[in-house]
Amino acid sequence: MTDKAEPPAGGLSRSADPRSSGRRRGAERWSSRIRPLALGLTLPLLLSGCTDMADLFGPKGPPQESLRPVPRTETAARPEVASVESRLLAAYYAEAQTRDLAAGLLRQDGGGDAEAAHDRDDLVRNFERIAFYSEHRPGAGLAAGDGMPGQLLRWQQPVRMRVTFGTSVDEATRDDDRAVLRGYARRLAHATGHSIGLGTGPGGNFHVLVMGEDDREEAIAELRSLVPNLSASTRNTLRTLPRDIPCLVMGFAAAGNPATYDLAVALVRAELPELMRRACFHEEIAQGLGLRNDSRAARPSIFNDDGEFALLTAQDEMMLEILYDSRLRPGMSLDEAHPIIEQIAAELMPEVTADASTL
Numbered sequence: 001m002t003d004k005a006e007p008p009a010g011g012l013s014r015s016a017d018p019r020s021s022g023r024r025r026g027a028e029r030w031s032s033r034i035r036p037l038a039l040g041l042t043l044p045l046l047l048s049g050c051t052d053m054a055d056l057f058g059p060k061g062p063p064q065e066s067l068r069p070v071p072r073t074e075t076a077a078r079p080e081v082a083s084v085e086s087r088l089l090a091a092y093y094a095e096a097q098t099r100d101l102a103a104g105l106l107r108q109d110g111g112g113d114a115e116a117a118h119d120r121d122d123l124v125r126n127f128e129r130i131a132f133y134s135e136h137r138p139g140a141g142l143a144a145g146d147g148m149p150g151q152l153l154r155w156q157q158p159v160r161m162r163v164t165f166g167t168s169v170d171e172a173t174r175d176d177d178r179a180v181l182r183g184y185a186r187r188l189a190h191a192t193g194h195s196i197g198l199g200t201g202p203g204g205n206f207h208v209l210v211m212g213e214d215d216r217e218e219a220i221a222e223l224r225s226l227v228p229n230l231s232a233s234t235r236n237t238l239r240t241l242p243r244d245i246p247c248l249v250m251g252f253a254a255a256g257n258p259a260t261y262d263l264a265v266a267l268v269r270a271e272l273p274e275l276m277r278r279a280c281f282h283e284e285i286a287q288g289l290g291l292r293n294d295s296r297a298a299r300p301s302i303f304n305d306d307g308e309f310a311l312l313t314a315q316d317e318m319m320l321e322i323l324y325d326s327r328l329r330p331g332m333s334l335d336e337a338h339p340i341i342e343q344i345a346a347e348l349m350p351e352v353t354a355d356a357s358t359l
Helices: 084-102 120-132 171-192 213-226 232-239 274-288 314-323 334-348
Strands: 029-033 159-165 196-198 206-211 247-253 260-269
Touching: 084 213, 084 274, 120 314, 120 334, 159 171, 171 196, 171 206, 171 274, 171 314, 206 213, 206 274, 213 260, 247 274, 260 274, 314 334
Parallel strands: 159 196, 159 206, 206 260
Antiparallel strands: 029 247, 247 260
16 A cells, blocks of 8 residues: 555645644545535524534534543443433434425425436436536535536445444443444435445444534544544534534545545434434435435436435435446446446336327
8 A cells, every 4th residue: 555645636636744644545525414504504503602613523623633542441331311401402403304394395205206206318308417527526524516527436345344432432332333324225226226324333334423512522522533634624623513514424535545435434423312313324325325415406316505305315315326337337437437327327217109099
C-alpha cells in the first residue's frame, strides 16, 4: 500500500496526521440528512436559555489533540435518567416529526402513486445527478460540493454492516434497530445484487453508530478508533454538529484505489423518534453505498431535500440497481457512463406501447 493516498477526481485527499496510527485512506466523502427538519427550523427554539448543543458530539472543554484510539468502556452503565440536554433534543425531534407528518412529509408508501410517477428520462437524470455529483466537498466537512461531476464510486468488496450503540440506548431500542437494519440489508442486497449484510460480531466495514448526547465521549472514541487519520475539518465538524443534522455518513476509499469504498461510518442520533430513525438508516446507508448526492428534482426519492419520502422508494431501488450493474465500473466518468446508464434504464423501464388491435 502506498504511503500517501491519491486524491479522488474532483476532490482533495486527506493528509495523514503524523501522530496517528492505522491505515491511510483517501478523502472522506460526506452526506448528511437535514430534510426531516426543514420545517423544524421554524419550531420554537426549545434549547433557548439552555446548554449550547453545538458541541453535541465533541468533548466538553478544549478539543483533544491526540488522535490515538481511545478504548471504549465496555462496562459503562446506562444512566437511569437521560440528561436535560438529551431530553430537550428528543422533544425537538419528536415535534419536528409530528409537524412533518402533518404536512404530508416523511411518506412511507414507496412513491408508487400516479401523482409521483416518473419516466425513464427522469430515472437517468436523477441517477446521474445523485451518483456523479457530491453533496459536500471531500475532506471539507459540510462545505458544499463544487457542482462538477466526478467519478462513479461504489463498493467492490462485500459490505458488512456493524451497529454500535451508545450506553444510553436501551435494550428494546437496540433490538428494534438491529431488526430494521437486518431487513434493510437484505433489501439493499436484493436491489444491488451486491453482498450486503449485518454482522453480529466484531469487524465490519460499514459502521452504524447510534449515539446520543449522553454518549458524546463514546462517539468520539469510536470514531477515532475506526478512522485514526480523520481530517481536522471533519473532526471540527463533528465537534460542532448542529441539531438540524440528525444523522450523517462518511465514506472512505482505500489509498491507491480512490473510486471504490472500503470503509463507511454512519452516525445516527439516539434521540430520534422511530420513523426519523428509520429514515436516517435508509438514506445514510444508501448514500454510503455510492448514491452520495441529493437533488431537488429527484421524485419520488429519499435523495431530495424536501423530506417528502422517509423510506427508500421504488425509483431509489432502481438507482441502486443501476449503480451496481456490472456494465458500469468504479472510476467511470459521466460521459463514459451515460450511454450505458440509458441502456440499463431502458431495460428497467421499457416503453409501454399500445396494442394495434385496440386502437
